[in-house]
Amino acid sequence: MERRDFLKALSACAAAAIAPEDAWSALNQPGLRYLRPPGALPEDDFLSACIHCGQCGEVCPNRCISYFGMENGLASVDTPYIIPRDKGCILCMKCGDVCPSGAIQKVERTAEAIVEGVSMGRARVDEQLCLSFQGKTCGVCYRACPLPDVAITVGMLEQPHVTDKCVGCGLCERSCIQLPQAIRVIPNYG
Amino acid sequence: MSRRSKPFFVWRHLNKLRWVTLTLVFLMLILLPLLHVYQTYVAARAYDLLPLSEKQLYDTMELITAPFVSDPASELDAIKGNTWSGTFWGFKLSDPLAVVGQIAAAQSIYWPFFLTALIPIAFTVIFGRFFCGWICPATFLYELNTNLGAWLHWAGLKTGNMHFDRRMKYGVLAAGLALSMLTGSVMVAAVYPPAILGREIYYAIALGGFGSGMIFFLGTLLFDLLVARRGFCRYVCPGGALYSLIGRYRVVRIRRIVESCNDCAKCNAVCEFGLDPLRDNFGQECNNCTACIAICPTDALDFTIRLTDYPYQGPGHLGRQYRGQKKKQGSTSATPCGQKAEAL
Known part of the structure; x- marks a missing residue:
């Protein structure tokens, strides 16, 4: 019996290894919520423009940019991504400067240009989890936001309200003291 | 010693220069990720929080860069x-294959990116496939791998020396571009060793481990060792194929000086790409690596400015075959058929 189970598992692994791209992403999609670097083109254009040179990661002072293996499908191999809960983007905009291929567009490092040109996603508050909405004044996400009062405002008890100017850098999600996080960035893949 | 009294022949020493550039490029690929890690420590002002090994890295990088920069983070x-693809003080240079791959994947041309490949393309038009011999970080490892193969062979182990059709790599280039077009992603980057190495060294140093590309690269090393000497570059590499096409009518090429050649065929033996310098047959594959020039005992190879190779010039004038012909011709005063003997 044990051997049979082993063989079953083995064949499942083999099937997964040779399965086409969609199966790969389907297999791994739950939980895979990633952002592209700031200024990135919409997902399809980004994939066709990115030449996988790795310079965006090499210039990132926060080292928030990592690179996909096979977990997001064949087309995404070696493309950059950010997992905001691990490390948010500090919007230094260096990756857009260094990107040669136009996959990450150059955006000037001013609040107006960033609000205009960056749309990595939009933060969303889960009011069931958020401490401030549960009567315990927190406000950590507001203080972590690089665009306070523009992208996020606070009301009573520091209850956060995300505006439509949020660019999705993920620093709020990174800083949220709740576990699981009460504020998370919903990626915008364009 | 006649060897010592020979005049200084500058081209002989280019091969040493080539090894210097290959080594420098490879060391840069290791140094840049280390510098990046150092920069992130500086940017985070985290020196006191670092564990000992990272402190050592910090100190070493500081020692290296301190004479040149005052603000490392920027x-x-x-x-x-x-x-x-690289950036030098804001000036960007890219591999032509990256541009072609992007054009295939996006099915449109992004001009700012296209321009970054113009200088490499111009150099390739002049010097042919020079990237493969002089810059490519994979070449550095592949040539060391060839040497390893020679040692293994010397030790009595079997190494591969199969030959395939050299045109295979053009098929790989076409297939890679077609795949890029189909998937809408620059897939050629996944099978192009210099791109893989550049990324993987960065992954290993800054992101904590090699990715899947390294497996592919190790596979190519084994292929070179066990199946065909320098086989990946000769038969498979899509970038090499593109460079060969661009450099087909390269202006600067190696030629054989038939008067000094003694037919020893060392050039053919040493040629990493399996070309035939002995019969003036360099073709579009020659990467001007100058290994044949360096090994030639009679200095019978040097550079020339020509758009095509010389047609076969006949056996070398210092060789036995040519002297035999000459003797025969002198006694019978007949031209040996099929040979260019009118140069007498």
Whole structure:
């Protein structure tokens, strides 16, 4: 019996290894919520423009940019991504400067240009989890936001309200003291 | 010693220069990720929080860069990237294959990116496939791998020396571009060793481990060792194929000086790409690596400015075959058929 189970598992692994791209992403999609670097083109254009040179990661002072293996499908191999809960983007905009291929567009490092040109996603508050909405004044996400009062405002008890100017850098999600996080960035893949 | 009294022949020493550039490029690929890690420590002002090994890295990088920069976090951004695409003080250079791959994947041309490949393309038009011999970080490892193969062979182990059709790599290039077009992603980057190495060294140093590309690269090393000497570059590499096409009518090429050649065939033996310098047959594959020039005992190879190779010039004038012909011709005063003997 044990051997049979082993063989079953083995064949499942083999099937997964040779399965086409969609199966790969389907297999791994739950939980895979990633952002592209700031200024990135919409997902399809980004994939066709990115030449996988790795310079965006090499210039990132926060080292928030990592690179996909096979977990997001064949087309995404070696493309950059950010997992905001691990490390948010500090919007230094260096990756857009260094990107040669136009996959990450150059955006000037001013609040107006960033609000205009960056749309990595939009933060969303889960009011069931958020401490401030549960009567315990927190406000950590507001203080972590690089665009306070523009992208996020606070009301009573520091209850956060995300505006439509949020660019999705993920620093709020990174800083949220709740576990699981009460504020998370919903990626915008364009 | 007649050897010592020979005049200085500058081209002989280019091969040493080539090894210097290959080594420098490879060391840069290791140094740049280390500098990047150092920069992130500086940017985070985290020195006191670092564990000992990272402190050592910090100190070493500080020692190296301190004479040149005052603000490492920003000034070290001047040089980034790898041979696939790099940035030098804001000036960007890219591999032509990256541009062609992007054009295939996006099915449109992004001009600012296209322009970054113009200088490499111009150099390739003049010097042919020089990237493969002089810059490519994979070449550095592949040539060491060839030497390893020679040692293994010397030790009595079997190494591969199969030959395939050299045109295979053009098929790989076409297939890679077609795949890029189909998937809408620059897939050629996944099978192009210099791009893989540039990325993987960065992954290993800054992101904590090699990715899947390294497996592919190790596979190519084994292929070279066990199946065909330098086989990946000769028969498979899509970038090499593109460079060969661009450099087909290269202006600067190696030629054989038939008067000094003694037919020893060392050039053919040493040629990493399996070309035939002995019969003037360099073709579009020659990467001007100058290994044949360096090994030639009679200095019978040097550079020339020509758009095509010389047609076969006949056996070398210092060789036995030519002297035999000459003797025969002198006694019978007849031209040996099929040979260019009118040069007598």
